[in-house]
Every structure is written in structure tokens, then in C-alpha cells.
Amino acid sequence: MSNYKELSPSLRTIMTPGPVEVDPRVLRALSFPILGQFDPEFTSLMNETMAMLRELYMTDNEWCYPVDGTSRSGIEAVLVSLIQPGDKVLVPIYGRFGHLLVEISERCGAEVVFFETEWGTVFDPEEVIKAIHAHKPSLVAMVHGETSTGQMQPLAEIGKACRDLDILLAVDAVATIGGTPVETDAWHLDAVMGGTQKCLSVPSGMAPLTYNSRVEKKLMSRKTVERGLRDATSARAEGRTIASNYFDLSQLQDYWSSARLNHHTEATSMLYGLHEGLRILLQEGLEARFQRHLVNERALVAGIQGMGLQLYGDMSSKLPVVTCITIPEGIDGESVRSMLLNDFSIEIASSFGPLKGQIWRIGTMGFSCQRKNVLHVLGALEAVLLRHRHVLPAGEAVQAALDVYAGKEGALC
Incomplete structure (x- = not known):
């Protein structure tokens, strides 16, 4: 006979930078019956979630979907999918999570250039733009809202400079999405990664993200199957494949497209929670x-x-x-x-x-x-x-x- 007690977590007032309290309607949605991941009723739910994410991210991007995993999974998925060994990546750091972008980029084999400003401040956009011109990276990775220091970096001028120079800009918006504007298209952001456990008030476990056609073009250039490469070993050695299978955005978008190519078993209940959290958010406006x-x-x-x-x-x-x-x-x-x-x-x-x-x-x-x-x-x-x-x-x-x-x-x- 089991001596384990029934789970009964304490009721807290959570005033941290995440996780936060979850709307009771989201908790109720998490308890709904399971549907198969290819059930038309479920795939319709997937499509609705993508549509709501477009509104949240203020974008016309085709690709807006969650990665199954905590918010870090979305950050890693974008960086792993975009960075090839030897790529130069520029990371301006003004808190703890800028260092995370450096670490992941280095693990991808990138040549990482980073510079810091005093914690408790942000960069003058001109300082970042000057560094972009000086180093000419293929990717700039930045944090929008640093929860470690309580600061928020202006991005519009940096985004325009990257677009003018044909440089990709990936932004960690985990702390800001759903709580303050994140204007993906207007600010020329190429990829934006969010999380569920902060301003969306959904439990941790999904990382909604969006990216544009510029990013998709880079992803497609690394798909060895579609390029008809015969020697997969050679392709991997040359960095033309994506290091992670699970976090391969090119495979994930095939799963979220109308093709529904099987990649993983979707986290059904978490998608219910995200869908309900987004519905509540957009209902509020x-x-x-x-x-x-x-x-x-x-x-x-x-x-x-x-x-x-x-x-x-x-x-x-x-x-x-x-x-x-x-x-x-x-x-x-x-x-x-x-x-x-x-x-x-x-x-x-x-x-x-x-x-x-x-x-x-x-x-x-x-x-x-x-x-x-x-x-x-x-x-x-x-x-x-x-x-x-x-x-x-x-x-x-x-x-x-x-x-x-x-x-x-x-x-x-």
C-alpha cells in the first residue's frame, strides 16, 4: 500500500519574473480530454493557435508555432537551426540571458563576438549598429527584456540596420511577449522567441516563436534531403545539416504545415493551455x-x-x-x-x-x-x-x- 500523499501544492501569490500564477481557465483547459495529434479537431486547434500567435507577435509571418519545451527550447531551436560552424554571431550583453545566447552560439560552433554594457542599463542602439558594421556578422542575437536586471532594450533601429545590411536578427522576447509590445514586422525582427510561463500566464513547457521568409530561406539551404545530397556524412562535416533533430525548425515547420509530416508527438494538453491563454489575451485586447x-x-x-x-x-x-x-x-x-x-x-x-x-x-x-x-x-x-x-x-x-x-x-x- 502506498504511503505517498495526494498532491496538494500551497496556494501562493507569485510575484517573480516567472513562472507566474496561471489563469484558472488555462488550468481547466489543461484537464480536457486528449485528442490524437492528427485528429482533424486537434489540427484545427493547431491552426487557430498559429493564427493567434500572429496577432500576438504583430506579424504577417507564415511561421508562428510553439516548440515543445521550456522557453529555452525555442531560443536553442532558432540558434541551432540558423548557425553553421564558423558563422560569425554578434551578441550585445546587458544581463544574464545575453550570456546564454553566447553559450548556445558557441556550442553551435559559431565565431561569437560579444560586448557588454553595465548591468542595470541598456545599449544606445547606435553603439550596437556601430558594432554590426565593424564585425559584419551573419546573425545578431539580442535579449529584448532582461529579467535579471529589469531592463528593456530598444530594437527598432537595430532591426532596421540589420535588414539594410542583410543580417539576420534573432530576439529573445521570453519576458516581454504578452506584457509589452513586441512589434516583429515593424521592428524588422527576423526570429522572435517567447515563453509561456511569464506574461502569457500558461505553465512552463512551450516556447512560442515566429520567424520570417529570410530565416526560412536559411533553413531550407541546410536541408540535405531536399538538396539531394548523396553523402550525408560529408554534408554533416560541411555544416549543411542542422545539429539537432528535435530542435530542427525545418522539420518542425513541416509538422506545423498542412503536410503534417510526423516529427514528434505533440504535447496535447500544453497546446490546450497555450490556446486558452492566447484566447484570453486576445479577448482582453x-x-x-x-x-x-x-x-x-x-x-x-x-x-x-x-x-x-x-x-x-x-x-x-x-x-x-x-x-x-x-x-x-x-x-x-x-x-x-x-x-x-x-x-x-x-x-x-x-x-x-x-x-x-x-x-x-x-x-x-x-x-x-x-x-x-x-x-x-x-x-x-x-x-x-x-x-x-x-x-x-x-x-x-x-x-x-x-x-x-x-x-x-x-x-x-
């Missing part, structure tokens, strides 16, 4: 959703400042869905996080690398991005800091946030 994220961010920032705490990073390039706070001198940041979790069931995040132990990060993403959550985390953080004998103006944080909501009449919160 992109502009209304972006505005909701902005209003709750402003309320959170006002509350943090009302508490007398210092925000971390350049406010002119702040990522609107993540707020970074400098941990006050003499305060044990992990002790504060632990008390928030154990006494208030609220989770906020620490950070990585040079910022570990220096800042807290609070996410206002997707379903977690609600007025009640913002007020709850502000009240709880104030109480915990007082408990840690930090002197602050008691009561001012929540009042400052309420002032922001009163100014907007609470219509979108």
Missing part, C-alpha cells in the same frame, strides 16, 4: 493588456518609492513587467524573502551573478499582474522590513499605490 501591465507597474513603483526604498537600474529603459529594488544596507535579503513566503505566501525573486544578494526582483506579469497582488506584496514587504527593524514610513507604500489606482479609476486593474 493587446492594448488593454499592455496598459494593465503599465498601470500595475506604476502602482508598484510608487509603493516602493513611498516605502523609501531605492529602485535599481536606469528608469528610462525599465522593463515594465519587472521591478528591481536595491536591498537596504544591513538587511538580509534572503531572510526577507523567506518571511514573505512563509508568513504571507508571497514569492518574490533575488537575482544572479554580480547582483546576487544585491537586489530583489518583483514581477508584474500576466495573471499575477493584478491590483490585489500589488497591494498585498507592498503591505507584506513593509511589514517584513519593519520586522527586520528597518525604519520606513509605515503605511505610505500602499497609500501611494492606491493614489495611482485612483488616478486611473481602477478601470484596468
Whole structure:
């Protein structure tokens, strides 16, 4: 007889940069009966998901579909599929996830050129464009929203420069998609990779992405079967095949096309969740959703400042869905996080690398991005800091946030 207890996870208020709370309608969709992956009812669901992703990514691209796996799987799929050994890849880094782009590119055999700016800031687009002209890469890989530093990189000028020079631009938009505009076509982005567990409020497990005909042309140039190559060993040696089978976008697009060529067994329940998350997002409307994220961010920032705490990073390039706070001198940041979790069931995040132990990060993403959550985390953080004998103006944080909501009449919160 089994002694294992029935699963019963604690109910948390999750205010991290991901994962975030999941809309109950998405959780319900995850429990729906399984359909076969080639059942016409299921393939119709696949087509609808692609159509909704086009709206989300603001693109006319034919190819908008999810890769089965966490958000990193989409990043890896794009880079593995595009990079051939010896290709020059340029990566401007302004936080932890720029280093991830470097690592994956190096694993693909690329000649990687990277340069960094101070964490807590972003690049002047002209600085990136100057580097593009100097190094003439075949691919530029950039992060749109860095959750590690709470910063967001402007991309429109960089995208135009890449397009003018016929250089591909791949963008990690995992943190931004669904929470702030990601204008794929207007900004001339060739490939954009997202995730489900942040602003889409779907559990981690899928990586929706999009890419254009310029990317598809590169993919097709590496398909040895369609090129009629007889010597597959020689083709691999010359880098004309794609290193990964599972993350081969040319095979994945055949699976998502009308041909439905079998590549893998689709994650049926996860697709239900993504479909429902996208439906909910588009029902709310992109502009209304972006505005909701902005209003709750402003309320959170006002509350943090009302508490007398210092925000971390350049406010002119702040990522609107993540707020970074400098941990006050003499305060044990992990002790504060632990008390928030154990006494208030609220989770906020620490950070990585040079910022570990220096800042807290609070996410206002997707379903977690609600007025009640913002007020709850502000009240709880104030109480915990007082408990840690930090002197602050008691009561001012929540009042400052309420002032922001009163100014907007609470219509979108």
C-alpha cells in the first residue's frame, strides 16, 4: 500500500519574473480530454493557435508555432537551426540571458563576438549598429527584456540596420511577449522567441516563436534531403545539416504545415493551455493588456518609492513587467524573502551573478499582474522590513499605490 500523499501544492501569490500564477481557465483547459495529434479537431486547434500567435507577435509571418519545451527550447531551436560552424554571431550583453545566447552560439560552433554594457542599463542602439558594421556578422542575437536586471532594450533601429545590411536578427522576447509590445514586422525582427510561463500566464513547457521568409530561406539551404545530397556524412562535416533533430525548425515547420509530416508527438494538453491563454489575451485586447501591465507597474513603483526604498537600474529603459529594488544596507535579503513566503505566501525573486544578494526582483506579469497582488506584496514587504527593524514610513507604500489606482479609476486593474 502506498504511503505517498495526494498532491496538494500551497496556494501562493507569485510575484517573480516567472513562472507566474496561471489563469484558472488555462488550468481547466489543461484537464480536457486528449485528442490524437492528427485528429482533424486537434489540427484545427493547431491552426487557430498559429493564427493567434500572429496577432500576438504583430506579424504577417507564415511561421508562428510553439516548440515543445521550456522557453529555452525555442531560443536553442532558432540558434541551432540558423548557425553553421564558423558563422560569425554578434551578441550585445546587458544581463544574464545575453550570456546564454553566447553559450548556445558557441556550442553551435559559431565565431561569437560579444560586448557588454553595465548591468542595470541598456545599449544606445547606435553603439550596437556601430558594432554590426565593424564585425559584419551573419546573425545578431539580442535579449529584448532582461529579467535579471529589469531592463528593456530598444530594437527598432537595430532591426532596421540589420535588414539594410542583410543580417539576420534573432530576439529573445521570453519576458516581454504578452506584457509589452513586441512589434516583429515593424521592428524588422527576423526570429522572435517567447515563453509561456511569464506574461502569457500558461505553465512552463512551450516556447512560442515566429520567424520570417529570410530565416526560412536559411533553413531550407541546410536541408540535405531536399538538396539531394548523396553523402550525408560529408554534408554533416560541411555544416549543411542542422545539429539537432528535435530542435530542427525545418522539420518542425513541416509538422506545423498542412503536410503534417510526423516529427514528434505533440504535447496535447500544453497546446490546450497555450490556446486558452492566447484566447484570453486576445479577448482582453493587446492594448488593454499592455496598459494593465503599465498601470500595475506604476502602482508598484510608487509603493516602493513611498516605502523609501531605492529602485535599481536606469528608469528610462525599465522593463515594465519587472521591478528591481536595491536591498537596504544591513538587511538580509534572503531572510526577507523567506518571511514573505512563509508568513504571507508571497514569492518574490533575488537575482544572479554580480547582483546576487544585491537586489530583489518583483514581477508584474500576466495573471499575477493584478491590483490585489500589488497591494498585498507592498503591505507584506513593509511589514517584513519593519520586522527586520528597518525604519520606513509605515503605511505610505500602499497609500501611494492606491493614489495611482485612483488616478486611473481602477478601470484596468
